[in-house]
Amino acid sequence: LYVVGSRPSDAVRLQQAVLEEVAQHPGASLSSLPGDAERETARQMSRGRFALLTIETKESRRWRVTTAGVPLREDAHRTGGTEEIGELTPESLRDGSWKTAKPRAYNLSLQPPRIVAGRRHPYRSFLDGVRAKLVSLGFEEMHGPLVESEFWNMDALYMPQTHPARAIHDVYRVETRSHAGDLPAPLLGRVAAAHERGEGCGSRGWGYAFDRDATARLVLRSQGTALSSRWMAMHAKSPGKYFAIARCFRPDVVDATHASDFYQVEGIVIGTEIHYGHLRGLLEMFGRELAQAEACEVRPGYFPFTEPSVEAFIRHPRIGWMEMGGAGLFRPEVTTPPGVKGQVIAWGLGLDRMAMVALGVDDIRDLFATRLDTLRKMRSAPLV
Amino acid sequence: MPTLDIDRSDLNLLLGRSPGDEELHRLLEGRKAEMKGQEGPLLRVEVTDTNRPDLWCAEGLARACRPPRAYPCFEPGEAALGIRAGASLRELRPFVQAFRARGPGLSAGALAALIQTQEKLAENFGRSRKTVSIGVYRAGAIRFPVSYEAGAPGEPRMRALGDTQIRTFTEILRAHPKGIEYGTILSPGKPVPVLKDASGTILSFPPIINSDDLGQVRVGDGDLLVEATGADLDAVLLVENILAANLSDRGWIVEPLATEYPFDTPRGRRVRTPGGWGEGRCPPLEVPLGEFTRLLGETPSDEEAAGALRGAGHRVQTGKGTLLVTFPPWRGDAMHPVDAVEDFLLARGAGSFPPRPLETFTIGRAASASRVEDRVRDHLLGLGLEEIFSNLLCDRVSLRDRMRRALPEPVTIANPMSERFACLRDSLLPGLLRMEGSSGDARYPHRLFEVGEIARPDAGAPHGSRTLCSAAVLVAAERAPFTQMASLLAQILQWLDIPYRLQEAPDGTYWEGRHAQILLGGTRAGSIGEIHPEVMERWGIRMPCAAFEIDLGSPFGLSPA
Numbered sequence: 001l002y003v004v005g006s007r008p009s010d011a012v013r014l015q016q017a018v019l020e021e022v023a024q025h026p027g028a029s030l031s032s033l034p035g036d037a038e039r040e041t042a043r044q045m046s047r048g049r050f051a052l053l054t055i056e057t058k059e060s061r062r063w064r065v066t067t068a069g070v071p072l073r074e075d076a077h078r079t080g081g082t083e084e085i086g087e088l089t090p091e092s093l094r095d096g097s098w099k100t101a102k103p104r105a106y107n108l109s110l111q112p113p114r115i116v117a118g119r120r121h122p123y124r125s126f127l128d129g130v131r132a133k134l135v136s137l138g139f140e141e142m143h144g145p146l147v148e149s150e151f152w153n154m155d156a157l158y159m160p161q162t163h164p165a166r167a168i169h170d171v172y173r174v175e176t177r178s179h180a181g182d183l184p185a186p187l188l189g190r191v192a193a194a195h196e197r198g199e200g201c202g203s204r205g206w207g208y209a210f211d212r213d214a215t216a217r218l219v220l221r222s223q224g225t226a227l228s229s230r231w232m233a234m235h236a237k238s239p240g241k242y243f244a245i246a247r248c249f250r251p252d253v254v255d256a257t258h259a260s261d262f263y264q265v266e267g268i269v270i271g272t273e274i275h276y277g278h279l280r281g282l283l284e285m286f287g288r289e290l291a292q293a294e295a296c297e298v299r300p301g302y303f304p305f306t307e308p309s310v311e312a313f314i315r316h317p318r319i320g321w322m323e324m325g326g327a328g329l330f331r332p333e334v335t336t337p338p339g340v341k342g343q344v345i346a347w348g349l350g351l352d353r354m355a356m357v358a359l360g361v362d363d364i365r366d367l368f369a370t371r372l373d374t375l376r377k378m379r380s381a382p383l384v
Numbered sequence: 385m386p387t388l389d390i391d392r393s394d395l396n397l398l399l400g401r402s403p404g405d406e407e408l409h410r411l412l413e414g415r416k417a418e419m420k421g422q423e424g425p426l427l428r429v430e431v432t433d434t435n436r437p438d439l440w441c442a443e444g445l446a447r448a449c450r451p452p453r454a455y456p457c458f459e460p461g462e463a464a465l466g467i468r469a470g471a472s473l474r475e476l477r478p479f480v481q482a483f484r485a486r487g488p489g490l491s492a493g494a495l496a497a498l499i500q501t502q503e504k505l506a507e508n509f510g511r512s513r514k515t516v517s518i519g520v521y522r523a524g525a526i527r528f529p530v531s532y533e534a535g536a537p538g539e540p541r542m543r544a545l546g547d548t549q550i551r552t553f554t555e556i557l558r559a560h561p562k563g564i565e566y567g568t569i570l571s572p573g574k575p576v577p578v579l580k581d582a583s584g585t586i587l588s589f590p591p592i593i594n595s596d597d598l599g600q601v602r603v604g605d606g607d608l609l610v611e612a613t614g615a616d617l618d619a620v621l622l623v624e625n626i627l628a629a630n631l632s633d634r635g636w637i638v639e640p641l642a643t644e645y646p647f648d649t650p651r652g653r654r655v656r657t658p659g660g661w662g663e664g665r666c667p668p669l670e671v672p673l674g675e676f677t678r679l680l681g682e683t684p685s686d687e688e689a690a691g692a693l694r695g696a697g698h699r700v701q702t703g704k705g706t707l708l709v710t711f712p713p714w715r716g717d718a719m720h721p722v723d724a725v726e727d728f729l730l731a732r733g734a735g736s737f738p739p740r741p742l743e744t745f746t747i748g749r750a751a752s753a754s755r756v757e758d759r760v761r762d763h764l765l766g767l768g769l770e771e772i773f774s775n776l777l778c779d780r781v782s783l784r785d786r787m788r789r790a791l792p793e794p795v796t797i798a799n800p801m802s803e804r805f806a807c808l809r810d811s812l813l814p815g816l817l818r819m820e821g822s823s824g825d826a827r828y829p830h831r832l833f834e835v836g837e838i839a840r841p842d843a844g845a846p847h848g849s850r851t852l853c854s855a856a857v858l859v860a861a862e863r864a865p866f867t868q869m870a871s872l873l874a875q876i877l878q879w880l881d882i883p884y885r886l887q888e889a890p891d892g893t894y895w896e897g898r899h900a901q902i903l904l905g906g907t908r909a910g911s912i913g914e915i916h917p918e919v920m921e922r923w924g925i926r927m928p929c930a931a932f933e934i935d936l937g938s939p940f941g942l943s944p945a
Contacts, residue, residue: 116827118765121773135748143751145851145945146776146808146839147795164434164508175798176841177848203720204667207618218847220797220808239744247776247837251801260777260805271744275681276729280739299413300734302433308679308726310734329679332720343678368775372823372830375772
């Protein structure tokens with residue numbers, strides 16, 4: 001406060017006065033300070049980072065009935081008056097005091113306080129709905145391992161080992177265990193023969209030397225059809241309808257349209273009289289039942305394991321035309337080695353897009369959001 | 385799935401007409417191709433059939449949209465000797481086939497198309513040139529027959545396409561961009577394939593690069609040698625056939641040439657380029673009419689089926705209830721009668737066979753694992769917990785370092801795209817902790833759960849891991865004591881009618897003395913406790929947390945996948 005050798009300024013003298021007053025009478029009111037200048041100084045000293053004192057503001061109120069209210073007060077006392085209560089209590093229920101009280105009405109224009117509550121994850125709930133619908137259509141659910149051998153994931157599906165989609169950048173290999181130890185030997189032999197010469201299938205085959213080491217290599221399941229391939233060989237019956245909602249993995253840069261792992265909904269329909277017309281019928285049924293489609297069209301497609309193959313498009317009442325998925329009849333090179341009786345329709349639906357539209361999500365990564373606020377704001381799929 | 389840039393006016397020239405956008409869309413759709421857009425004169429087209437390399441070019445797409453025509457070059461006939469293949473390359477890259485073609489000078493559009501087709505065929509069909517690579521040369525200055533021999537890497541010298549200096553092969557491998565990109569196809573230090581004409585002028589080092597003079601094709605050139613080399617003779621010939629058909633479509637005359645081999649090949653010791661009908665990958669297919677019925681639900685007459693297939697470019701002989709179908713030489717996809725039936729379907733139109741409802745009755749059923757998961761989820765929801773849903777892929781740090789647990793390595797990807805998604809989760813807790821760590825701003829309390837698949841490493845399992853069902857709960861609140869979690873666990877297990885016991889056991893994830901392992905029927909099935917403050921620090925969590933995780937497989941008799 002002092003600069004050596006000079007006299008204190010007016011401001012400094014005021015500050016000294018305030019400090020002395022507060023030191024002698026802590027908790028004194030602001031009005032006990034002698035003048036306006038002192039009161040203003042005190043206010044300044046209570047602000048900022050280096051405040052030297054604090055000023056507490058206390059509000060006190062007093063109520064008084066006005067002259068206009070006096071007769072009303074007397075009136076109330078005469079008629080017994082009703083007391084307004086905010087809440088019922090166990091006591092007032094016991095002693096009956098509620099009978100002489102009037103409930104205080106709520107202000108309906110106020111928003112109620114937000115609560116924290118549980119609910120199903122909207123995306124998972126959407127998939128639950130897909131499962132329920134498929135079960136109701138007579139489909140049995142398949143399941144299998146996340147880590148799969150190339151045998152089931154590709155070779156048993158007659159995908160040639162030289163196919164571009166088997167390159168190092170199209171499927172995840174496993175480092176911690178490189179090869180499977182449990183491939184079924186007789187089936188493996190028949191599949192190898194199918195690839196090499198089409199033997200037993202009435203086919204020419206792909207005409208290359210089948211690599212028995214590569215077929216045992218382990219990958220992260222890259223397509224749901226790997227489950228169909230397993231199931232067809234081990235469990236499926238004819239006639240039969242099967243589905244899986246399977247988490248799959250493909251190497252891709254993760255961005256707004258690509259997730260690190262994603263769901264595929266796919267399956268098979270087996271029967272002795274099944275043909276291309278039924279394939280179209282199946283796709284139309286899916287469009288109608290799963291996506292409220294008004295129309296379903298097909299156009300030629302290609303998969304190494306089906307022939308013929310189609311891509312399916314549906315017309316949604318709000319969104320218009322969109323791709324729904326693909327389907328085809330399994331080639332004889334796929335159905336003969338496991339000894340399947342009849343024809344097999346293999347179908348697959350890309351529902352992530354539909355889910356994103358239903359949930360109002362633009363970025364596919366938000367389907368597995370890692371921030372609670374993002375999740376809480378996500379709406380549930382419309383009930384239809 | 386190759387994507388092509390096609391000059392629209394060039395395509396119209398090949399089609400013989402100029403279809404509007406809508407008609408072009410439909411035409412391409414029928415050939416399993418999709419128009420992705422147009423920029424200036426170039427159409428972006430995606431072709432989906434990986435077994436139809438003939439469609440990966442404007443000429444091929446146009447050919448599939450026009451009525452068939454005759455190709456003299458595929459008819460049987462003599463072929464002059466074009467190439468002498470040497471025994472020295474038998475192990476390395478044995479096959480080389482070429483034809484000569486003369487015609488009106490290459491326009492800029494036709495040259496651009498030729499270069500793109502070469503690239504697409506060698507990359508996608510030829511597996512980055514390993515199985516097949518292609519070279520095109522100015523034939524006028526070539527002295528025939530050409531020789532195909534191995535040379536020592538340090539000896540043959542040429543100026544490579546786009547280069548300024550004459551170099552040895554080893555130098556080209558090191559300095560030239562194509563050498564760097566494709567050099568791995570050849571073994572280092574081993575002999576290199578050299579294509580040389582009769583006067584000793586080097587044409588190219590297949591599969592790496594052409595020479596700069598004979599190997600540089602320019603606009604206006606009207607006399608070309610089109611060559612392909614590789615390890616699969618049928619693949620080499622298929623590529624040659626496609627290129628021969630393409631040039632024929634542009635009005636060029638294709639002059640067949642033969643290659644002589646000093647060893648036996650699947651097609652003999654003297655092999656003609658291009659190949660003919662019914663050879664190699666397109667032998668005649670016997671297609672009984674019953675195949676049409678089986679696949680399409682309809683039986684066409686002989687004439688209807690034959691007519692449609694001929695319109696698609698096939699040669700068809702009708703017989704007693706069977707068709708003998710020979711695919712054209714530029715196709716290699718004739719494996720089974722179903723391939724012919726599909727072509728019939730395409731000719732008739734994919735939408736021309738009406739949809740039929742499925743008629744067999746089957747009983748629908750959810751998998752036991754799904755039913756168990758749903759029951760547990762219902763109970764957790766009933767307790768007011770919020771469900772989360774996480775990626776199965778995560779990073780190693782999340783699964784190990786941040787959890788203070790010493791466990792065997794999780795299932796790890798050998799070729800991950802990023803460290804963040806390099807392992808399969810073997811527990812649900814990291815996903816819950818990650819959610820908590822990024823949700824400090826969301827209203828508290830946080831009472832979260834997840835039920836889902838995990839991959840637990842297991843050296844004894846055939847795949848080195850087992851896919852299991854797990855359930856986990858995390859509570860983050862100002863007060864998150866062990867007792868609260870224990871009450872939740874007790875309630876859930878009571879509703880599920882599963883007797884359990886808690887027992888002390890070391891677990892670095894939890895705070896000492898404030899956790900337990902969960903035993904179901906005497907076996908360890910999970911853990912429960914207050915999360916260790918150090919774990920919370922590693923996850924950036926500032927609110928006390930408690931959790932439990934429990935394996936759903938054993939109590940419900942679910943066999944792991």
